[in-house]
Amino acid sequence: MNTSGEFLQPENWVKTYSDYLYSLALIKVNNKETAEDLVQETFLSAFKAKGSFKNESSEKTWLTAILKNKIIDYYRKKDVLKDVTSYISDTETNFDEHFFNKSDGHWLPEPAPLAWKELADAKVNQNEFDSIIQYCIQKMPTKLAPVFIAKFLDDSDAEIICKEFNITSSNYWVIIHRAKVLIRSCLEKNWFLT
Amino acid sequence: MKVYLFKKTVFDCKHATLLSLKKEEGKISIIERIKLFYHLLYCGYCKRFVKQSSIINNIGKGLTDSIFIHPPHTLSTKVKEDIQQQIDNLSQ
Numbered sequence: 001m002n003t004s005g006e007f008l009q010p011e012n013w014v015k016t017y018s019d020y021l022y023s024l025a026l027i028k029v030n031n032k033e034t035a036e037d038l039v040q041e042t043f044l045s046a047f048k049a050k051g052s053f054k055n056e057s058s059e060k061t062w063l064t065a066i067l068k069n070k071i072i073d074y075y076r077k078k079d080v081l082k083d084v085t086s087y088i089s090d091t092e093t094n095f096d097e098h099f100f101n102k103s104d105g106h107w108l109p110e111p112a113p114l115a116w117k118e119l120a121d122a123k124v125n126q127n128e129f130d131s132i133i134q135y136c137i138q139k140m141p142t143k144l145a146p147v148f149i150a151k152f153l154d155d156s157d158a159e160i161i162c163k164e165f166n167i168t169s170s171n172y173w174v175i176i177h178r179a180k181v182l183i184r185s186c187l188e189k190n191w192f193l194t
Numbered sequence: 195m196k197v198y199l200f201k202k203t204v205f206d207c208k209h210a211t212l213l214s215l216k217k218e219e220g221k222i223s224i225i226e227r228i229k230l231f232y233h234l235l236y237c238g239y240c241k242r243f244v245k246q247s248s249i250i251n252n253i254g255k256g257l258t259d260s261i262f263i264h265p266p267h268t269l270s271t272k273v274k275e276d277i278q279q280q281i282d283n284l285s286q
Binding site: 174 | 208242255261264
């Protein structure tokens with residue numbers, strides 16, 4: 001290992017990164033075979049493109065970015081956000097009624113945010129906490145999850161996400177809002193109160 | 195009428211939580227910012243939502259690193275060997 005800069009070490013890629021990339025892919029596409037294929041494609045594309053690697057990013061960051069692009073291609077090919085506008089309007093009443101009072105828009109008593117316990121335990125039981133987060137992401141409606149994950153995991157800018165998924169900014173905000181309300185509530189039920 | 199509309203939008207938690215997410219990303223207009231400010235003055239639930247939302251964002255930012263340190267899923271040995279084989283073939 002060179003300490004002053006990062007070299008590409010393709011002979012160690014599988015050993016060092018395959019479980020990591022596979023786990024990331026699995027969270028994003030929620031299908032084992034697809035995740036396996038994506039990891040394989042990532043390594044092979046990376047190997048073929050290793051001449052274009054610049055030392056300014058780490059090997060890990062570089063491979064992660066290649067995987068991310070593969071996943072965007074996959075989402076596009078599968079057209080995961082097909083008819084998202086009608087999905088949003090068809091499910092609006094159902095979503096609203098679950099969380100907010102119909103007449104005045106206030107939080108309903110049951111789903112209203114409660115005070116959370118200290119975060120300290122999250123650090124202690126990191127593995128358990130991560131699996132709760134993944135459970136909450138998995139439970140999210142398939143039309144909401146890809147956009148939310150792009151924001152949540154990769155912290156991409158709203159404009160970039162809208163372009164990647166070919167959605168309007170108003171759809172973006174509705175998706176992010178619903179997803180955040182859902183994941184907050186899921187984490188509260190499964191972690192912060194127990 | 196004006197007062198009614200103001201109240202209607204300012205007292206609406208659904209609307210306020212959406213605005214708070216726009217604010218997080220720095221994509222909020224001045225009028226929206228004022229509405230949110232007034233809403234949060236009296237609404238403890240939404241104040242909590244704002245705080246918890248930012249906790250959730252921080253969790254998300256740390257998640258990729260934490261997945262690297264402890265990958266929650268393992269690629270099967272067979273698939274790993276296959277991929278390694280293909281990389282080796284390309285290296286020759």
